[in-house]
Amino acid sequence: MPTVVLTGxxxxxxxxxxxxxxxxxxVQALNYRAVRRELQAMFPLLEDAVLDKYGVAIDGVMxxxxxxxxxxxxxxxxxxxxxxxx
Amino acid sequence: xxxxxxxxxxxxxxxxVRPDGIEKVTGQANYGADYSLPGMLWAKVxxxxxxxxxxxxxxxxxxxxMPGVHAAITSDVFPDLKAGMEDSGEGEVDFHDLSCNVMAxxxxxxxxxxxxxxxxxxxxxxxxxxxxxxxxYEVLPHVVDIGVAMAxxxxxxxxxxxxxxxxxxxxxxxxxxxxxxxxxGDLAAGFAQADIIVERSYxxxxxxxxxxxxxxxxxxxxxxxxxxxxASSQGHFxxxxxTSKVLGVAxxxxxxxxxxxxxxxxxxxxxxxxxxxxxxxxRSGRPVKMVMTREEVFRATGPAAAGIVNVRIGARDDGKxxxxxxxxxxxxxxxxxxxxxxxxxxxxxxxxxxxxRTVALDVVTNTAKTAAYRAPGAPQAHLGVxxxxxxxxxxxxxxxIDLRLLNAVDEGDRAFFGAKYRAIGLKQTLxxxxxxxxxxxxxxxxQGRGVAVGFWFNFGLQSSAxxxxxxxxxVAVITGNxxxxxxxxxxxxxxxxxxxxxxETIKPHIADTESVGYNDLTGGSxxxxxxxxxxxxxAEKIVESCRQRAAALxxxxxxxxxxxxGAAVCAGHDPLTLAQLAAKADVTGGPLTASASLNAKGAxxxxxxxxxxxxxxxxxxxxxxxxxxxxxxxxxxxxxxYVEGQMEGGAVQGIGWALNEEYIFDSQGxxxxxxxxxxxxxxxxxxxxxxTVIIECPNPGHPYGVRGVGEPPICAPMPAVTTxxxxxxxxxLTTLPLTPExxxxxxxxx
Amino acid sequence: MAIHVTxxxxxxxxxxxxxxxxxxxxxxxDTLNLTGTxxxxxxxxxxxxxxxxxxxxxxSCLVLGVEAEGKSIETIEGVATPGALHAVQxxxxxxxxxxxxxxxxxxxxxxxxxxxxNADPSEEEVRYWLAGNLCRCTGYDKIIRAVLAAAxxxxxAAS
Numbered sequence: 001m002p003t004v005v006l007t008g009x010x011x012x013x014x015x016x017x018x019x020x021x022x023x024x025x026x027v028q029a030l031n032y033r034a035v036r037r038e039l040q041a042m043f044p045l046l047e048d049a050v051l052d053k054y055g056v057a058i059d060g061v062m063x064x065x066x067x068x069x070x071x072x073x074x075x076x077x078x079x080x081x082x083x084x085x086x
Numbered sequence: 087x088x089x090x091x092x093x094x095x096x097x098x099x100x101x102x103v104r105p106d107g108i109e110k111v112t113g114q115a116n117y118g119a120d121y122s123l124p125g126m127l128w129a130k131v132x133x134x135x136x137x138x139x140x141x142x143x144x145x146x147x148x149x150x151x152m153p154g155v156h157a158a159i160t161s162d163v164f165p166d167l168k169a170g171m172e173d174s175g176e177g178e179v180d181f182h183d184l185s186c187n188v189m190a191x192x193x194x195x196x197x198x199x200x201x202x203x204x205x206x207x208x209x210x211x212x213x214x215x216x217x218x219x220x221x222x223y224e225v226l227p228h229v230v231d232i233g234v235a236m237a238x239x240x241x242x243x244x245x246x247x248x249x250x251x252x253x254x255x256x257x258x259x260x261x262x263x264x265x266x267x268x269x270x271g272d273l274a275a276g277f278a279q280a281d282i283i284v285e286r287s288y289x290x291x292x293x294x295x296x297x298x299x300x301x302x303x304x305x306x307x308x309x310x311x312x313x314x315x316x317a318s319s320q321g322h323f324x325x326x327x328x329t330s331k332v333l334g335v336a337x338x339x340x341x342x343x344x345x346x347x348x349x350x351x352x353x354x355x356x357x358x359x360x361x362x363x364x365x366x367x368x369r370s371g372r373p374v375k376m377v378m379t380r381e382e383v384f385r386a387t388g389p390a391a392a393g394i395v396n397v398r399i400g401a402r403d404d405g406k407x408x409x410x411x412x413x414x415x416x417x418x419x420x421x422x423x424x425x426x427x428x429x430x431x432x433x434x435x436x437x438x439x440x441x442x443r444t445v446a447l448d449v450v451t452n453t454a455k456t457a458a459y460r461a462p463g464a465p466q467a468h469l470g471v472x473x474x475x476x477x478x479x480x481x482x483x484x485x486x487i488d489l490r491l492l493n494a495v496d497e498g499d500r501a502f503f504g505a506k507y508r509a510i511g512l513k514q515t516l517x518x519x520x521x522x523x524x525x526x527x528x529x530x531x532x533q534g535r536g537v538a539v540g541f542w543f544n545f546g547l548q549s550s551a552x553x554x555x556x557x558x559x560x561v562a563v564i565t566g567n568x569x570x571x572x573x574x575x576x577x578x579x580x581x582x583x584x585x586x587x588x589x590e591t592i593k594p595h596i597a598d599t600e601s602v603g604y605n606d607l608t609g610g611s612x613x614x615x616x617x618x619x620x621x622x623x624x625a626e627k628i629v630e631s632c633r634q635r636a637a638a639l640x641x642x643x644x645x646x647x648x649x650x651x652g653a654a655v656c657a658g659h660d661p662l663t664l665a666q667l668a669a670k671a672d673v674t675g676g677p678l679t680a681s682a683s684l685n686a687k688g689a690x691x692x693x694x695x696x697x698x699x700x701x702x703x704x705x706x707x708x709x710x711x712x713x714x715x716x717x718x719x720x721x722x723x724x725x726x727x728y729v730e731g732q733m734e735g736g737a738v739q740g741i742g743w744a745l746n747e748e749y750i751f752d753s754q755g756x757x758x759x760x761x762x763x764x765x766x767x768x769x770x771x772x773x774x775x776x777x778t779v780i781i782e783c784p785n786p787g788h789p790y791g792v793r794g795v796g797e798p799p800i801c802a803p804m805p806a807v808t809t810x811x812x813x814x815x816x817x818x819l820t821t822l823p824l825t826p827e828x829x830x831x832x833x834x835x836x
Numbered sequence: 837m838a839i840h841v842t843x844x845x846x847x848x849x850x851x852x853x854x855x856x857x858x859x860x861x862x863x864x865x866d867t868l869n870l871t872g873t874x875x876x877x878x879x880x881x882x883x884x885x886x887x888x889x890x891x892x893x894x895x896s897c898l899v900l901g902v903e904a905e906g907k908s909i910e911t912i913e914g915v916a917t918p919g920a921l922h923a924v925q926x927x928x929x930x931x932x933x934x935x936x937x938x939x940x941x942x943x944x945x946x947x948x949x950x951x952x953x954n955a956d957p958s959e960e961e962v963r964y965w966l967a968g969n970l971c972r973c974t975g976y977d978k979i980i981r982a983v984l985a986a987a988x989x990x991x992x993a994a995s
Contacts, residue, residue: 007504009251009266052173057505061787064546064685078504081266082178083428083543084462103929110937111925113872113912117938120871210855296972298876298884299938348874348938349972380877571935571973727932731974735935738975762881762970770976771967775959 001026002071004035005078010054013045032056032066035077054079097582097589098790101727104575105594110346118302118318118345123373126304127156129205129366130212130376131359132219133386134194137452137755138228138241141192141201141221148218149204154211156370158204158219161189163365165334169246174327179356181331183421187455188332188361194223195243195420196452197756198385200358205366205374228452228755232392232417235261235451243420243450261450263422268430268502269443276409276441280400283409284477289821290466290804291748292392292417295459296739296767299348300383305363306373311339313364318345320354320568321607326599332361343598347568347608351739352458353388355607384760388457389749391416391424395470401478405489410434410442414467419455424448429463432801433471434502435541436512436693437493442502452755458609460736461542461797465743465804469822472538472805477818486537487520501691503543511719511783512539512693518779519695524715533701533712534814540694540801544794545610546686550603551620553581553628555678559665561585563594563621566605567613571735571796572728576614577621579724580790584625587652587664603683611794614724615785616686622789623682635674636662688787694718694798696737696806702814704833707826709745709811714803715777721785721793729795734776736799742768743800744807748823843904845870846914854901861885863901864911872912872941876970883969886942887911893949895968912941915948923986923993924948933982935973942969947983955991959984 006014006023014023025042029035039046056066057078063069071077109115146158169182185191189200202219206212227241234240240261248256251265277283303317313335319325322342330337347354359376367374378387393416400409412433418424430444479486494512501507519525519537529535552564563581567573574594582589605617629649636654637644639662647654653661671678697715702708716733723729746766750758759765784791804822811817811824817832838853845868854863859878864870864887873896876884880895887896888910915922924947927933934940943966950957950965957965962983963976971979 005504007268012251053171053178060506060508061688062505062543062546063687064548065687076506080504081427081431082173083431084178084423084425084458101932104932106937107929107934108921108925110934110940111921111928111944112916113941115937116871117874119865119875122866122869297936297938298882298970298972299874299936300876346938347936348876349936351972380879380882572932725932727978728935731932731935731978734975734977735973736975739972761879762877763879767970767972768975769967769970770963770980771960773963773976775980776975776977 001028001073002030002075002077004039005076007078007080009081010079013050014043030071032069051079053082055082095583098579098722098724099726101725102575102579102589104572105578106569106574115346117299117348119377121304121316121345122375123304123306126373126375127205127207127370128209128212129203129363129374130209130216131200131362132202132216134190134197134199134201136194136223136225137197137230138226139194139223140226141190141194142224143222144202145220146202148220149215152211152215152218154207155215156205156372157366158202158215159365159369160202161191164189164332164361166191167331180421184328184356185332187421188358196454198382198454199420200386203362203366205370230451230453230751230755232415232449232451233394235449243452247422247450263418263448263450266427266446267443271441273409273411273441273443277400279402279408281403282478282481283398283400284474285398286470286474286820288395288470288473290393290395290469291822292389292453293459293743293747294384294389294765295351295353297349297351297353300378300380301354301358301387302377303359303363304373304375305360305367307364307367311335313340315340315342315360316345317342317360318347318354320347320350320570320609321605322568322599323566323605324355324607325357325360328357329360329364332357333364341598341600344568344596347570350570351460352462352609355458355609356388358387380762381760384765385757386454388419388455390459391418391456391463391466393417393466395466397470397474399474399478401482403482405482405484405492407437407439407493408441410439412470413445413447415447415449416463416466417453417456418448418450419453420450421455422448422450424456425458425463429467431503432464432541433467436490436495436539438495438499439493460739460800464540464542464801465740468538468540468801469804469808472802473808476536476809487516490539491516508690509783509786510691510693511781514783515693515695515717515719515781518781519697519717522697522715522779524697524713524777527699527713529699532704532814533699534810534812536698536806536809536813538696538802538805538809540696540798542611542692542797542801544615544689544692545612546616546689547606547610547612548685549605549617549620550681550683551617551624552602552681553624553679555628555664555668557668559591559663559668561587561592563592564597564602565594565617565621566597566602567608567617569596570608571732572725573613575728576618576724580618580621581625584622585628585652585664586650603681611692611796612689615689615788615792615794616684618724618792619686619788620682620684623684624680627680627682628678631678631680632664632667635667635670638674639670688785690721690785690787690793692719692793692795692798694802696802698803698806698810700807700810700814702811702829707830707833709824709829711741711774713774714741715779716799717779717781718798719781719783719793720795721788722782722791723780724790724792726780729780730778732795733778733799737776737803738768738773740800740803741807743823744804745823746825839902841902841905843906844908846910856902858901859897860899860901860904861896864896870911870913874938874941876938883942883946884939886945886969888945888949893946912945915944922948923989924951924983927982927986927989928979931978931982931985933974933978939969939971943971943979947986951987951990955987957987
């Protein structure tokens with residue numbers, strides 16, 4: 001099952017452990033939309049408006065278009081706060 | 087992959103002359119202030135004389151009555167935009183704040199904040215008209231220091247700002263816009279395992295990006311509402327989109343033609359003048375030109391964030407890190423949005439450590455809204471971690487590079503910001519630093535050495551390219567990212583490589599917003615990576631089309647046609663070159679052209695190492711850089727000369743920030759040094775040659791292995807210089823810049 | 837009241853009208869459309885507006901337009917001859933001695949003046965001669981190397 005890593009402030013919406021701790025959850029989903037649906041079923045506070053504020057890395061690669069990506073059973077999807085650049 | 091990438095190139099990696107070079111060495115290149123139009127007016131901005139005040143009234147009537155004045159505006163002409171963050175590609179923007187920064191509504195929040203503007207037949211008349219505008223202010227208490235701004239009794243800039251990210255909702259408005267925290271492991275247990283713990287608090291001043299070209303634009307609004315803009319920026323699509331928001335005009339009604347850009351470094355990633363000039367042009371029916379003075383650039387355009395960085399790190403006797411705890415407090419200026427959280431995500435990125443935490447605070451002050459400056463937030467954050475690591479290495483008597491190698495991340499390690507690293511070159515870069523002769527040069531009395539590591543994510547994002555093959559076989563490569571440091575050269579090299587044709591046949595162009603697909607900013611070290619990738623994809627489409635055309639001419643199956651050295655090849659036929667195929671374009675399918683757009687994924691992180699030797703004059707406190715070595719994993723250097731240039735330029739900006747550069751405010755919150763004489767950037771005689779070492783650990787996420795180059799170079803110099811000075815004088819200076827006064831005071835107190 | 841000025845720019849006779857307090861850089865750029873000379877600070881600190889005035893280097897933002905009366909001005913536009921760059925210009929291209937290029941016209945004018953006075957400057961002499969020309973992109977390294985190489989090229993061409 002793919003692993004989803006929730007970093008930083010996302011933990012505020014999951015109620016898992018201490019605020020800020022990195023936490024991993026397993027999902028059945030094999031694409032990004034399904035990952036979101038499953039997460040939102042687990043953690044209702046993770047609304048679209050919350051998740052939309054985060055970037056996504058899949059298997060170590062920052063992905064700009066997660067809607068187009070599929071996951072492998074051993075994939076790891078990480079939500080990462082968006083960053084600004086110079 | 088690595089060898090395949092490194093060995094297969096014909097033109098990539100050569101030091102070709104840049105295609106736009108002759109225009110730039112002869113003065114023919116047109117920058118923002120070099121454009122003019124028939125009938126053009128000049129516009130000037132009236133700026134706040136107070137650091138914090140309520141605007142009670144503005145009377146434009148006397149200015150409007152002056153001969154030669156054609157229009158005058160306040161923020162009333164702009165729609166009052168809804169507050170709230172909107173996604174804008176490379177980060178989020180609150181367009182309410184952006185609009186208020188372009189021209190103040192209700193309150194001025196910093197000295198120099200735009201209040202009104204006038205367009206007249208000459209600059210002189212426009213300036214005279216500014217003096218005729220009557221503004222009444224109710225002056226409010228101000229705060230320019232982030233430490234003071236966080237205090238409970240500090241003047242509050244925004245009554246509707248409540249700290250986001252607290253465990254409990256904030257009860258009262260605050261200057262702390264947000265708090266974000268990332269942690270992993272068990273900090274208390276980590277510090278309990280430590281044999282040594284070092285804790286320090288660092289202060290970093292506000293610094294300006296210091297581009298030599300002031301912001302400038304010409305805007306013409308036609309009777310039908312079409313807005314044409316010529317402007318210098320790090321992204322003309324950004325200028326179009328932001329201007330559209332501030333004006334409330336559809337994106338489709340705005341066309342932006344990019345001027346050459348005279349430096350940006352992150353400071354030209356937003357708009358200041360363009361919406362103002364557009365509003366004045368719409369009201370006057372004439373084109374309007376605006377050029378900032380240097381003083382305006384210093385007072386009112388985004389400097390880099392001042393910071394307080396508190397760091398506590400624990401390590402075992404063998405140098406293994408057991409716990410890292412940090413607080414990164416960065417100054418956003420007048421409106422929220424400092425890069426504190428970004429810096430906090432960079433500061434531990436080079437290292438493995440099981441127990442660690444960062445807390446990032448975004449704080450507003452009565453100073454100009456800050457803007458990005460090369461790896462925004464990272465230099466400030468790295469300063470703290472890298473200086474403390476050097477102190478730990480000193481205490482444990484471990485070589486500082488060995489300490490870093492012991493804890494360095496490598497492929498497969500999880501970065502502190504969450505993702506697992508693919509191939510990265512940190513260890514290679516550290517090993518190269520350790521082996522460099524400059525690291526083994528004996529130090530004389532009064533000299534000191536410092537080493538530090540820097541990290542930047544590097545960005546992908548959206549890019550587009552079009553390639554047109556002309557009759558005769560010459561090739562136009564059209565992209566949409568302003569060329570800030572030689573990117574036309576890298577686009578030409580990548581196109582020549584992908585097409586297999588001589589570099590001289592390629593001519594790169596940077597098109598206006600209607601002549602090429604959308605492009606995100608020239609920033610984030612993304613242009614060579616992402617726009618280059620779009621060029622490669624477009625070139626591959628040309629190759630594919632050429633193979634099909636050749637197959638048709640030869641009456642063979644396209645699968646039997648290959649492409650080699652710029653020509654279609656098939657057994658039993660003479661090769662058909664790109665020029666020959668272009669000559670037959672009309673009968674083989676029409677013009678030979680291709681476009682490609684992408685939202686590039688797979689940007690590979692970049693690591694840099696700085697080695698610095700300084701000499702300190704114990705009588706004057708003056709610090710001289712006697713040797714500086716910049717090493718960096720760049721993935722693949724497309725044009726090594728311009729890669730080295732990025733490394734050298736970033737090093738010197740970091741040296742300037744460490745030793746000289748700072749904003750100095752008076753008791754009224756007015757910047758006291760808004761000019762190059764008193765805001766002293768490094769000049770040629772301040773510096774030695776900068777030694778550079780390019781490390782090439784190809785990015786597996788890019789067809790040519792590119793990572794991105796421009797940002798890591800500024801991340802490591804500040805801690806390297808600071809450590810070198812501290813080693814030279816045996817002190818623990820933690821407040822930048824390391825001016826002669828501060829160094830002397832430290833020497834006196836020893 | 838506008839003042840009539842007769843001068844010479846890049847060996848061409850030129851006349852213009854200006855106000856008494858108009859700076860020469862504004863006259864060059866806005867009146868005469870010689871925009872190769874750049875304006876970075878207006879206070880003589882950045883050197884982007886460097887010109888040669890009667891044989892001496894000057895920041896054209898610190899010179900009044902009226903001061904050009906009867907004088908000889910050389911700007912970046914006069915450095916290259918048709919089809920031939922000056923050795924400093926070619927060397928800057930060969931050594932990647934410019935990034936954004938906004939300081940480049942001032943650097944070219946200043947470096948040419950140095951090499952006309954000193955055919956074999958040391959690195960330190962080049963650094964001090966160009967200390968009045970700010971460059972924020974390059975860290976100066978490649979500019980200094982380019983000027984030293986141009987000096988060598990000129991010496992070899994002369995010998």
